[in-house]
Every structure is written in C-alpha cells, then in structure tokens.
Amino acid sequence: MGDKAHAHPGAAGRATAADHPASVRNVVLVGHSGSGKTTLVEALALTAGAVNRAGRVEDGGTVSDYDEIEHRQQRSVQLSLVPVDWDGYKINILDTPGYADFVGELRAGLRAADAALFVVSASDGVDGSTRMVWEECAAVGMPRAIVVTHLESARADFEEMTRICAEAFGGDDPDAVLPLYLPLRGPEAPDGHAPVTGLIGLLTQRLFDYASGERKEAEPGPQQRQLIEDARNRLIEGIIAESEDETLMERYLGGEEIDLKTLVQDLERAVARGTFFPVLAAAPAAEGARQGLGTVELLELVTGGFPTPLERPAPSVTTPDGTARAVEACDPDGPLLAEVVKTASDPYVGRVSLVRVFSGTLRPDATVHVSGHGLTDRGHEDHDVDERIGTLSAPFGKQQRALTHCIAGDLASVAKLNRAETGDTLSAKDDPLLMKPWRMPDPLLPLAIEAHSKADEDKLSQGLGRLVAEDPTMRLEQNPATHQVVLWCLGEAHADVALERLRNRYGVQVDVVPHKVSLRETFAGTSSGRGRHVKQSGGHGQFAICEIEVEPLPNGSGIEFVDKVIGGAVPRQFIPSVEKGVRAQAAKGVAAGYPLIDVRVTLRDGKAHSVDSSDAAFQTAGALALREAAADARIHLLEPVAEVSVLVGDDYVGAVMSDLSGRRGRVVGTEQAGGGHTLVRAEVPEIEIGRYAVDLRSISHGTARFDRHYARHEPMPQQIAERIRERPADS
Numbered sequence: 001m002g003d004k005a006h007a008h009p010g011a012a013g014r015a016t017a018a019d020h021p022a023s024v025r026n027v028v029l030v031g032h033s034g035s036g037k038t039t040l041v042e043a044l045a046l047t048a049g050a051v052n053r054a055g056r057v058e059d060g061g062t063v064s065d066y067d068e069i070e071h072r073q074q075r076s077v078q079l080s081l082v083p084v085d086w087d088g089y090k091i092n093i094l095d096t097p098g099y100a101d102f103v104g105e106l107r108a109g110l111r112a113a114d115a116a117l118f119v120v121s122a123s124d125g126v127d128g129s130t131r132m133v134w135e136e137c138a139a140v141g142m143p144r145a146i147v148v149t150h151l152e153s154a155r156a157d158f159e160e161m162t163r164i165c166a167e168a169f170g171g172d173d174p175d176a177v178l179p180l181y182l183p184l185r186g187p188e189a190p191d192g193h194a195p196v197t198g199l200i201g202l203l204t205q206r207l208f209d210y211a212s213g214e215r216k217e218a219e220p221g222p223q224q225r226q227l228i229e230d231a232r233n234r235l236i237e238g239i240i241a242e243s244e245d246e247t248l249m250e251r252y253l254g255g256e257e258i259d260l261k262t263l264v265q266d267l268e269r270a271v272a273r274g275t276f277f278p279v280l281a282a283a284p285a286a287e288g289a290r291q292g293l294g295t296v297e298l299l300e301l302v303t304g305g306f307p308t309p310l311e312r313p314a315p316s317v318t319t320p321d322g323t324a325r326a327v328e329a330c331d332p333d334g335p336l337l338a339e340v341v342k343t344a345s346d347p348y349v350g351r352v353s354l355v356r357v358f359s360g361t362l363r364p365d366a367t368v369h370v371s372g373h374g375l376t377d378r379g380h381e382d383h384d385v386d387e388r389i390g391t392l393s394a395p396f397g398k399q400q401r402a403l404t405h406c407i408a409g410d411l412a413s414v415a416k417l418n419r420a421e422t423g424d425t426l427s428a429k430d431d432p433l434l435m436k437p438w439r440m441p442d443p444l445l446p447l448a449i450e451a452h453s454k455a456d457e458d459k460l461s462q463g464l465g466r467l468v469a470e471d472p473t474m475r476l477e478q479n480p481a482t483h484q485v486v487l488w489c490l491g492e493a494h495a496d497v498a499l500e501r502l503r504n505r506y507g508v509q510v511d512v513v514p515h516k517v518s519l520r521e522t523f524a525g526t527s528s529g530r531g532r533h534v535k536q537s538g539g540h541g542q543f544a545i546c547e548i549e550v551e552p553l554p555n556g557s558g559i560e561f562v563d564k565v566i567g568g569a570v571p572r573q574f575i576p577s578v579e580k581g582v583r584a585q586a587a588k589g590v591a592a593g594y595p596l597i598d599v600r601v602t603l604r605d606g607k608a609h610s611v612d613s614s615d616a617a618f619q620t621a622g623a624l625a626l627r628e629a630a631a632d633a634r635i636h637l638l639e640p641v642a643e644v645s646v647l648v649g650d651d652y653v654g655a656v657m658s659d660l661s662g663r664r665g666r667v668v669g670t671e672q673a674g675g676g677h678t679l680v681r682a683e684v685p686e687i688e689i690g691r692y693a694v695d696l697r698s699i700s701h702g703t704a705r706f707d708r709h710y711a712r713h714e715p716m717p718q719q720i721a722e723r724i725r726e727r728p729a730d731s
Contacts, residue, residue: 047291112354181208367389394412664684
C-alpha cells in the first residue's frame with residue numbers, strides 16, 4: 001500500500017506456522033470462470049518466492065502442481081489454499097471456483113477468509129454471479145478490492161473496466177471504487193497493440209516498471225504526471241471522504257497538501273472497514289521473469305490494507321444442546337474453536353480436512369470434539385464424537401508441509417479426522433462447542449443413479465456417503481415413493497464432477513436414469529365395485545364376497561376406510577382383512593400403476609362361508625372390489641405441484657414469467673425485493689422443472705436463484721396423462 005520497492009523474492013517464500021494472529025492475512029479470490037484467478041494465484045506465489053521461475057518449489061526442488069494441467073483442472077472446481085510468506089506476514093490465499101455450480105466451495109472460501117479480492121477480466125467484464133457475490137460480501141461488511149486481469153488482451157481497456165466496476169460495485173457511491181495505480185503501456189507492437197509494462201502509483205506518483213521481469217522503481221516523466229493528475233485528485237478526494245478526520249476535506253479543498261502518510265493510513269483503514277474498494281491491475285510474469293505485473297502491489301494491499309483475523313467479530317457459538325456461549329474473538333490462548341471448511345479424500349492418507357481456527361490453538365495428536373448438526377436432510381448425520389487430530393500441514397498443491405501448531409486466525413490441513421465433515425465444529429473434548437453453519441444453496445437439479453453392476457452396488461452406499469461428506473451442497477435422497485437413489489446437485493457441471501469422483505476416487509460405476517416424480521391416482525367421482533373370490537377345489541376352498549363404494553376426498557386426505565356392513569354379512573373378524581386388501585391394491589394403483597390417494601372406501605355388504613372364508617380370501621376380495629370400482633370410474637392421474645419462488649433481476653422478470661407459463665406454471669404474485677430484484681412466486685408441476693436449475697441460469701444470465709417446496713398433488717391434463725398411462729409406472 002505504501003508503494004515500497006521489492007527486488008527479491010528471497011526473503012519470502014512458502015508459509016510456515018504463524019505465531020500471532022496479527023501476522024496472518026486470509027484472503028479469498030472471487031471471480032467468474034476464465035477471469036484469471038488461478039493464474040493470479042500462481043503469479044502471487046512466484047512473486048512471494050513460494051515457487052521459482054521454472055515452476056518448482058523453492059525449498060524442495062520438485063515440480064510444483066501448478067505445472068500440471070490435470071491438477072489445474074481439478075482446482076478449477078474446488079476450493080484450494082496456497083499459503084505464502086511476504087514481508088513477515090503469512091498470507092493464506094484461497095482460490096475459489098468460478099463456475100456457478102460450485103458456489104458451495106466459494107461460500108466455504110468466504111467463511112474462511114477475512115477479505116476478498118474480486119478478479120475481473122478486462123476483456124470480459126463483470127457477470128451477474130460476481131455481482132451477487134459482491135452483494136453477499138457487502139451484507140456482512142467484508143473488505144474487498146478489485147483486480148483487473150487480462151490486460152494483455154487487444155480489447156483490454158483498464159479505464160473503461162474501472163468505470164464498469166464502479167457502476168457494478170459502487171452502488172450509490174461510485175467514488176468508493178477507484179484505482180490505486182494506472183497501467184503504463186510500452187511501445188506499440190506491429191499489430192497496433194501496446195503491451196502493459198508497468199504501473200504508476202497515483203498517491204506516490206512513482207513509476208514501477210516490470211518490463212525486465214522484476215519490479216523497478218523510477219521517476220515518471222512530465223507527460224506521465226499529466227496523465228495521472230485527474231485520477232490522482234479523484235482518488236485523494238475519495239480517500240478523504242472516507243477519513244475519520246472530518247477536517248481533512250476542508251483543508252484539502254482549501255489548497256492544503258495532505259501528507260502522503262496520512263492518506264495511506266486513511267486508505268488502509270477505509271479498505272479494512274469495507275467502505276472503500278481499490279482497483280488494481282495484474283498480469284502473470286513473462287517466461288523467465290520473477291515477478292508478474294502488479295503482484296507486489298497486490299501483496300502490499302493484502303498485508304497493509306486488509307484486516308487481521310483479530311478484527312473479525314467472534315462467530316455465533318452455542319453448546320451442542322443449543323445454549324449460547326460467548327467466545328473471545330481470535331484468542332490463541334482461548335478455548336479451542338475451529339471449523340472444517342473443506343473435506344477431501346486422499347487415496348493414500350484418507351480424509352483430509354481444511355480447518356480455519358477461530359479461537360485457541362490446534363496441535364497434532366490432540367483429541368478434539370467434533371460437532372455436526374443441521375444438514376441431516378442432505379445426508380449428513382448429526383454427530384458428537386471425539387477424534388484424534390492427525391498431522392497438521394500447510395498445503396501447497398498436492399504437497400503438504402508439516403506444521404507444529406495452528407493458532408487462532410490461521411488455516412491448516414488436518415489428516416485422519418474420519419468423522420468430521422464440511423461445516424463441522426472442532427472444539428476441546430471437555431468443552432464442546434458448535435458454530436452456526438454458513439448458508440448453503442439448495443441443490444435443485446436431480447440426478448437419479450443406479451449401480452452399474454452387483455459389485456458396484458456393494459460399494460455404492462459407502463461411495464455416496466463419502467461424496468456428501470465432502471460436499472454439503474449435495475443432497476442424497478433415497479426416494480421411498482419412486483424407489484430411486486437421487487443425488488441433488490447445483491447444476492450439470494456439479495453432477496458431472498460427482499459422477500467422476502464416484503468413478504475415479506471411489507471406484508463405483510453408476511448409470512444415470514431418468515428422474516421420476518411421484519405421480520398418484522384418485523377417483524374423479526363416486527363408483528361401486530364387487531369383489532368375488534370363490535374357488536372350490538379338492539380340500540379347503542376359498543370364499544369371500546364384498547361390495548364397496550368409493551368416493552373422492554379433498555386433497556391430502558389419504559385413504560379412509562369405513563365399515564357400514566349391516567346384519568353381519570361380513571363377519572367382524574374379516575372386515576380388517578377387506579381393509580388390508582383395499583389398501584394393498586391402492587398402493588399398487590388401479591389405472592396406471594401409481595398409488596391411489598384421497599378416497600373414502602365404504603364396505604356396504606358381502607357374503608361369507610362358515611368353512612371356506614379366510615383372512616386371505618377377504619384380502620383378495622377387497623382388492624378385486626377396488627379394481628372393479630376403478631374400471632367403472634374416471635380416474636385422475638395426479639402430479640405433484642411445487643411452490644416456486646424466483647429472485648431475479650428486474651431486467652429478466654418478463655423472461656422468467658414467460659418461461660414459467662410455458663411450463664404450465666401459474667404465477668401467483670410478484671413483489672419488489674430491493675436492489676433491482678423482483679421475487680416471482682408461482683405454482684409449477686414438478687415434472688416441468690426437473691432441469692429448471694440449468695434453464696433459469698441461462699434465462700437470467702446467472703443472475704437469478706430459486707427455491708421450491710412441495711405444495712400438493714393435483715390432476716394432470718388429460719393429454720399428458722394419456723401419454724403417461726401408455727408407459728409402465730416403473731419405466
């Protein structure tokens with residue numbers, strides 16, 4: 001932040017264990033896919049000395065995972081941690097996926113970090129999902145800065161990109177989003193494009209030249225000073241507007257030259273408070289270079305302008321039984337309080353947990369209490385167990401550096417926590433605590449699967465259990481109505497990764513099958529049926545006759561059985577048998593093979609034989625009577641209807657409502673939700689919204705989200721019902 005010169009990375013490198021929270025910075029990188037986050041992480045690691053110019057780890061001599069294409073692709077869909085040292089600070093850099101399907105990994109990164117770097121591409125701009133994450137950060141006051149990448153693109157325009165960011169992120173105060181540096185372009189190439197070779201510090205008016213591959217400081221010429229004058233004045237005014245010194249603006253407008261140290265201190269305080277959002281530029285290092293453009297400036301911003309873990313408010317904590325507990329914010333000597341922000345399975349070391357420590361100090365071989373609550377609906381069991389910590393390590397790609405401890409405010413990987421899952425709380429075994437879990441999006445894209453073979457069937461349950469333990473945004477359902485195993489995912493890419501992990505990580509081959517919705521049947525009107533089961537053969541015969549009346553009931557009534565037999569025509573001991581037979585047939589269906597619901601079945605009359613009547617005979621007669629009643633009646637095929645709520649930007653409300661109507665939906669209301677968004681409420685048949693999670697993203701350009709809840713079953717249109725009846729219920 002102070003525009004210091006750095007000619008090394010020799011004094012920096014890969015991070016070790018931190019000894020005080022004030023020396024730790026936790027920063028998460030946010031941005032859409034292709035914005036350059038992972039490349040920026042690599043550039044920062046190179047500048048910090050964690051890897052050398054050949055892509056090799058400085059202290060080990062082995063090839064870094066950053067050179068492995070396969071590992072880069074793996075990291076593109078999951079949260080990864082890269083800890084580095086810079087000027088005596090440990091910086092935990094959390095790289096998050098840019099795909100909307102992996103927003104759970106993004107939320108985990110936001111939970112673990114104390115500040116965010118929003119990475120935007122100079123050639124692509126700001127997408128809707130990035131704006132939504134910015135709003136999430138704003139809601140909790142998280143400090144943020146913006147990094148513009150892809151300056152090497154022929155279409156790159158840093159000034160225009162800064163203006164777009166101010167509009168997208170500035171809200172009512174675009175002057176809260178301003179650049180700290182301006183790019184300096186070199187000589188124009190034959191193609192007419194002038195590459196960015198350096199930066200000019202607006203506050204210090206110093207030039208930082210990266211053309212040689214290392215940052216060199218110089219004095220700007222008169223032409224360059226004139227170039228930055230307007231931007232510098234605007235930046236100073238923006239900083240002063242955020243200053244706690246109310247006399248500063250008056251003095252500045254009066255012509256007083258404000259001291260540079262004062263400006264830098266006010267800037268750092270405003271960034272840490274989350275009220276000012278600096279814009280910086282960055283580009284990866286050229287082949288053989290030691291420092292990427294803007295990386296030193298970014299590392300200075302992180303260490304000088306972003307808050308320490310000490311400044312983060314203490315999380316909401318209770319005991320496992322729900323009693324509120326007060327915990328001092330980030331005290332290494334306080335009670336242990338840590339959270340599993342990511343869970344992964346390693347084929348050699350087993351389960352590995354990425355943990356953020358909020359209080360106390362985590363040490364290898366200690367016994368901790370693991371608490372997990374609130375995600376049973378997604379296949380995560382509630383549990384309170386004691387587990388022994390394995391080794392602690394600082395991850396770097398696939399490598400792990402052993403740590404002696406992990407203090408409050410720091411992050412570490414923990415091996416062999418066999419029961420801990422993402423979102424679980426670690427605490428002292430004699431003082432168990434539970435952190436309130438962070439909000440996870442509901443998975444709304446169903447993926448119905450079946451084991452490919454008998455061998456896969458034996459491994460499927462364990463594989464699915466491990467899969468959902470790693471990913472709390474995935475929900476596992478064993479649907480009792482359709483008898484399907486369903487993985488609920490956030491989108492197609494999320495589903496593809498789940499299948500790939502089952503196949504390659506857990507050795508389970510599965511087949512994807514069409515997802516079924518729970519259809520039902522009911523009577524459209526009153527009907528009667530007679531069930532006659534009379535068989536005479538050698539030995540004991542079978543005799544049972546019953547007469548029933550079936551009438552429809554209101555939605556949600558289930559099946560009601562009424563006995564109105566007069567004069568003992570059906571002996572009392574066989575009336576439950578008739579009911580049992582009726583209910584068994586209702587469960588099988590009477591028209592298309594789907595369960596019958598919402599009817600009253602009244603037993604009116606019947607006949608029995610003193611010798612040949614039996615429980616089994618009257619069960620059969622009851623089933624036959626119901627089938628005969630159905631044969632003479634009009635049967636409605638019922639489909640489940642969901643209440644759908646869509647939160648969408650005002651620009652896309654019309655498209656969303658039109659699409660819902662095309663799905664046989666009924667829009668029941670709209671309301672303004674603030675921030676340029678509208679909440680659209682509708683009732684839509686579930687059979688029409690199987691892929692709505694994918695389609696809505698396309699319709700709204702990633703700016704909308706929805707939730708759905710079962711409302712009721714209601715009759716399906718005749719033409720659709722006929723098509724359903726033509727195929728078996730189990731197809």
